[in-house]
Amino acid sequence: MPGQSVGAVKSQRAHFDQPLHLRSGGILPAYDLVYETYGTLNAAKSNAILVCHALSGHHHVAGHYADQPDNIGWWDNIIGPGRPLDTDKFFIVGLNNLGGCHGSTGPSSANPATGKPWGADFPMVAVIDWVHAQARLADQLGIDSWAAVMGGSLGGMQALRWSITYPERVRNAIVIAAAPKLSAQNIAFNDVARQAILTDPDFHGGHYYEHNTRPLRGLRLARMLGHITYLSDDQMGEKFGRELRNSAFSFGFGVEFEVESYLRYQGDKFAGYFDANTYLLMTKALDYFDPSREDNGDLKATMARSKANFLIASFTTDWRFTPARSKEIVAALLANGRNVSYAEISLNFGHDSFLMDDAHYHGVVDAYLRNIKL
């Protein structure tokens, strides 16, 4: 991996006391966003890149904390001096979205009306709400227009939404492993995940904080299911095949196959730190995402509102958001004569490919960003 890490970083907190009117009709009277920045904002404030996180991401995108050297940001491999998001050139901003469970206002925060955690009463948030909240953070940082807004998966959807809702504030949108809206199959997987949480006896209608418990079983199952959709069949085959933990069948329901062991481990790890209400909110934000709904499903008409230049990238083995879904976005941009480049990257890691450190993939992002004029 060429380039270096950004090194030790600190997270910051921004408070907003202007009420935020949400797509669902709900109102957040006030809220906090935690965020991190890497690099230096130039005098013209023209070198800022917003990195949006996906379903389970957060504001700790790159670097590590001085007192936690092993706590490395989730997209560290692409950010730093000499890396594609070069902190010698760009000022990078990452934040935890509303409804999150990593410090920004979310279901586990105190509801000012009751003093108790919001729980299930936290209003439903949509991608457009996140984008409005991110725009207010940009205002606070003095950033009128982003050099680029970038993200993978649900993060890519935020970049797309930015280009439609704030066309004057986005000069480039980098949309990776995303889709213009979810398919029935995508929604189906999300609903099974939600059902796992909602039917957990420890869920308590979303007010489990008051019962000093958490729906760990449901959240674990939700993550196990989600995790399968992030990987490719080939990759699972290569990594686990039909390998057994012990050499012979045990004819029971314990952990036998390596893939079971892996998934259970991933499920347990995730359930240990993530909040179930946040998981529910994030999957609903995914399901509701469909900017073309404002134009009766005509994505071309929707993208006519954008003014940014676009880099769209997909991965050949991603069956969650296939290359064909990215090409729907590409077609809508081409039909509007927008500047757009599209790379279909051969990587074996399924949907998770967008997080991988691959020379060609990072080369494409690097080449695109190097041509951006500040």
Added chain:
Amino acid sequence: MTHTLGRPDFDVIAAWVEPGHRVLDLGCGDGTLLKYLIDSRGVRGVGVEIDDANVLAAIKNGINIIQGNLECGLDEFADQAFDHVVLSRTLQTVRHTEGILREMLRVGREAVVSFPNFAYWKNLRSVLDGRMPVSEDLPYQWYNSPNVRFFTLLDFEDLCTKMGLIIRERSILDEAGNPVECTESRDVNFLGSLAVYRLTRNR
């Protein structure tokens, strides 16, 4: 005669496009032709390319590049979105010959096609000598050639007739890239190493 970027067909193509035109270059490589047309003729351009290294090089060149396989059609492009759709030295590498020509004239007002002419006299002589031709315009050995279709200028014109495509202009070049100065098709077929055509469809 010196040629733009060492590619005589680029000069012919550049002369056929006008400032402000929308150009789609299929199999655009690293985007050299598009960059030249954008810089020198002020066109608006998009390229399609399958190869990873070329896609990366085109992005470096600041070209709008769409990674894709021409054999799968041009679904992401709307009808009549371009003034010119260019396929330079690529038709002989495409299996679905009729399909790609139809797609070109669906998405564009005009198709510009260049290809090596297998009936060029040096190629014929090479075959008569018992060897597959290797030349400036056919620079591959038989075992590493990307070419899958072997046809001549006359063959191509027959296909155009069969498909109802109108040849608006043709420019036939010898191996040095100089125009072949005769008009009789049989002679041109014999003397031309590289053919460049400008096609439209009856509307």
